[in-house]
Amino acid sequence: MAGKFERIRVRLPFGYKLMLSYCVFIIVPVLLVGNIANQLAVQSIREQTYNNIQGTLYQMSDNISYKMEDVARVSDMLYFDMSFNNRLRFSESPWVSYDTTVNVLIPKLETAINTANRKVWLSIYLKNDEIREIYDSYSTTDPLHSDNRLYDIYQYKRLENRDWYHEYPKEEQYGVTMQWKQIEDDARKDRISLLRRLVDITSVKPREIGFMRINVNLSSLFESMDYRKIGDGTALYLTDSEGRIVISSGGKHSTVFKEPELRNNGDLLIRKPITQLGWDLIAVVPSHIVEKDTAKIRYVTLLICVVCIAIFIVVSLIISRYFSRRVSKIVSVLDSFQEGEFHKRVHFKGADEFTHISAALNEMGSNIGQLIREVYLADLQKKEAELESLHAQINPHFLYNTLSSISRLAKFGKLEKLQRMVLDLAKFYRLSLNDGRTIIPVKNELEQAQAYIDIQKIKYENRMQVQYDIDPEVVRYETVKLILQPFIENVLEHAWTGDYIHIRIIGSVVEEGLEFRIIDNGVGFPPGAATYSTGAQDLGSTGYGIRNVDQRIKLHYGPEYGVTLFSRPGIGTTVRIILPLVTRSVTERRNKRIE
Numbered sequence: 001m002a003g004k005f006e007r008i009r010v011r012l013p014f015g016y017k018l019m020l021s022y023c024v025f026i027i028v029p030v031l032l033v034g035n036i037a038n039q040l041a042v043q044s045i046r047e048q049t050y051n052n053i054q055g056t057l058y059q060m061s062d063n064i065s066y067k068m069e070d071v072a073r074v075s076d077m078l079y080f081d082m083s084f085n086n087r088l089r090f091s092e093s094p095w096v097s098y099d100t101t102v103n104v105l106i107p108k109l110e111t112a113i114n115t116a117n118r119k120v121w122l123s124i125y126l127k128n129d130e131i132r133e134i135y136d137s138y139s140t141t142d143p144l145h146s147d148n149r150l151y152d153i154y155q156y157k158r159l160e161n162r163d164w165y166h167e168y169p170k171e172e173q174y175g176v177t178m179q180w181k182q183i184e185d186d187a188r189k190d191r192i193s194l195l196r197r198l199v200d201i202t203s204v205k206p207r208e209i210g211f212m213r214i215n216v217n218l219s220s221l222f223e224s225m226d227y228r229k230i231g232d233g234t235a236l237y238l239t240d241s242e243g244r245i246v247i248s249s250g251g252k253h254s255t256v257f258k259e260p261e262l263r264n265n266g267d268l269l270i271r272k273p274i275t276q277l278g279w280d281l282i283a284v285v286p287s288h289i290v291e292k293d294t295a296k297i298r299y300v301t302l303l304i305c306v307v308c309i310a311i312f313i314v315v316s317l318i319i320s321r322y323f324s325r326r327v328s329k330i331v332s333v334l335d336s337f338q339e340g341e342f343h344k345r346v347h348f349k350g351a352d353e354f355t356h357i358s359a360a361l362n363e364m365g366s367n368i369g370q371l372i373r374e375v376y377l378a379d380l381q382k383k384e385a386e387l388e389s390l391h392a393q394i395n396p397h398f399l400y401n402t403l404s405s406i407s408r409l410a411k412f413g414k415l416e417k418l419q420r421m422v423l424d425l426a427k428f429y430r431l432s433l434n435d436g437r438t439i440i441p442v443k444n445e446l447e448q449a450q451a452y453i454d455i456q457k458i459k460y461e462n463r464m465q466v467q468y469d470i471d472p473e474v475v476r477y478e479t480v481k482l483i484l485q486p487f488i489e490n491v492l493e494h495a496w497t498g499d500y501i502h503i504r505i506i507g508s509v510v511e512e513g514l515e516f517r518i519i520d521n522g523v524g525f526p527p528g529a530a531t532y533s534t535g536a537q538d539l540g541s542t543g544y545g546i547r548n549v550d551q552r553i554k555l556h557y558g559p560e561y562g563v564t565l566f567s568r569p570g571i572g573t574t575v576r577i578i579l580p581l582v583t584r585s586v587t588e589r590r591n592k593r594i595e
Contacts, residue, residue: 027312034305038297041298041301049268078109080175089128100131123152125211127209132153159211190218191218192221197210197212198210198212235284236283237281240277243259438480470507477509480553505519515579519575525573563577
């Protein structure tokens with residue numbers, strides 16, 4: 001069975017393969033465009049629905065705000081009346097208090113209540129103990145539902161144990177401080193209270209002389225809440241600051257607004273805050289209402305996609321048959337070129353584009369092999385030249401420092417140390433020359449570093465201590481020469497914190513490759529003097545020798561290898577060098593290719 005399918009696959013003409021590929025690349029964009037068009041249509045409908053409902057909510061919110069401001073104007077008549085507030089403060093005699101109650105207080109309260117465009121119940125608490133209380137008992141009735149007097153007068157001591165009074169803002173901003181809140185039995189009787197002080201402004205700081213509470217039915221304030229203004233099947237909710245439902249119109253009735261559940265159902269939620277209350281007016285439109293108009297668009301989009309796909313299949317069949325033969329020949333030649341065989345040729349009759357392509361391919365086949373070989377060899381030779389140039393730049397820097405030390409020894413007549421330093425310098429350069437090779441065994445690199453350290457010990461004697469921690473496995477590999485000595489030299493030039501320096505040289509094989517670390521206990525780099533990165537361009541503020549090593553490593557092995565600095569001022573510096581794990585045999589093969 002497997003062989004049968006294999007024969008069918010091999011015998012399938014290239015034209016049909018081209019046609020199928022063309023169809024796949026056409027069908028995917030068509031389906032993608034259709035899906036995007038459908039999503040845009042749904043989004044447009046949702047946005048239009050959202051904007052329409054949002055406009056309705058804004059109208060409802062404005063209506064509610066107007067009614068709340070109407071109730072606030074009732075309180076303004078008492079709050080801003082200076083003569084009224086002055087009369088409430090005086091208590092010269094019982095007769096004056098009686099006159100204030102009958103001729104000032106009661107008429108003012110009745111006037112304020114009558115100016116309201118809706119039924120309100122006004123309770124006023126006065127600090128003037130001479131003004132007697134006037135109130136009814138409402139144990140079984142709601143004063144807003146009765147035809148009796150709609151105001152009560154109480155003495156201030158009745159507020160002492162009221163939690164809502166103690167929670168009222170302590171600081172009074174004249175003309176601004178007021179609070180809408182459901183207190184005592186307001187929630188149970190579906191009403192809300194406007195709370196506000198009465199103040200004496202004759203003093204520097206407004207002084208509280210009384211307190212007023214204006215009750216109004218929620219149904220009176222929020223009578224504009226009607227889900228039918230949005231549409232059948234929708235719902236309107238008024239929620240308080242804790243997410244509890246105060247009023248609902250349409251939808252399911254519950255005590256808590258379950259927003260996550262509605263959003264998971266795909267329902268559209270539109271929220272309009274009632275700033276005076278800190279409550280939210282929320283419209284909920286079920287998902288099936290929002291998406292009912294998108295079904296027709298979805299069907300039309302699907303039909304257009306099917307028609308387009310059918311047309312593209314027919315066109316692709318015609319085009320693929322026309323081009324399949326010539327494309328097959330061109331692909332065959334290109335496959336030969338890809339495999340390194342440049343002797344194959346292709347010829348077409350006529351003067352069309354395929355003829356020009358075939359001529360170009362034939363010409364390319366005759367020259368490309370030689371060109372690739374020449375470019376490859378030139379690139380290798382250029383890289384080797386750059387490596388030699390970088391290496392040639394670092395040797396004079398070290399030689400200058402060493403000759404300066406030799407000069408000082410000669411000046412002070414220390415001939416024995418001078419002889420040892422010259423011998424160590426000769427050993428260092430013998431190892432450095434290394435028959436002109438840029439890549440040397442790790443063993444030779446360690447010997448070079450040891451020779452340099454021996455030279456410096458003659459200079460610094462017991463003031464420098466060097467500790468080696470070299471894994472024996474590292475000697476199996478090779479490295480670019482002169483990568484350790486510049487960092488040891490940098491420590492001895494710049495890292496001294498006193499008369500003593502300690503250097504630790506570590507060599508090991510890690511997951512990233514061959515790792516060397518040079519650790520010192522010196523002064524470290526000051527803030528901003530070095531960037532802790534492996535990028536050569538980021539080492540621009542460090543020493544020349546450090547940049548040189550990083551550049552040579554990257555040039556030879558690639559940007560993923562190189563030098564990283566870790567330093568803290570006053571603690572020391574760690575230089576981390578990462579190299580690939582390259583053995584002797586790999587380097588020898590590479591050198592032979594260059595030759």
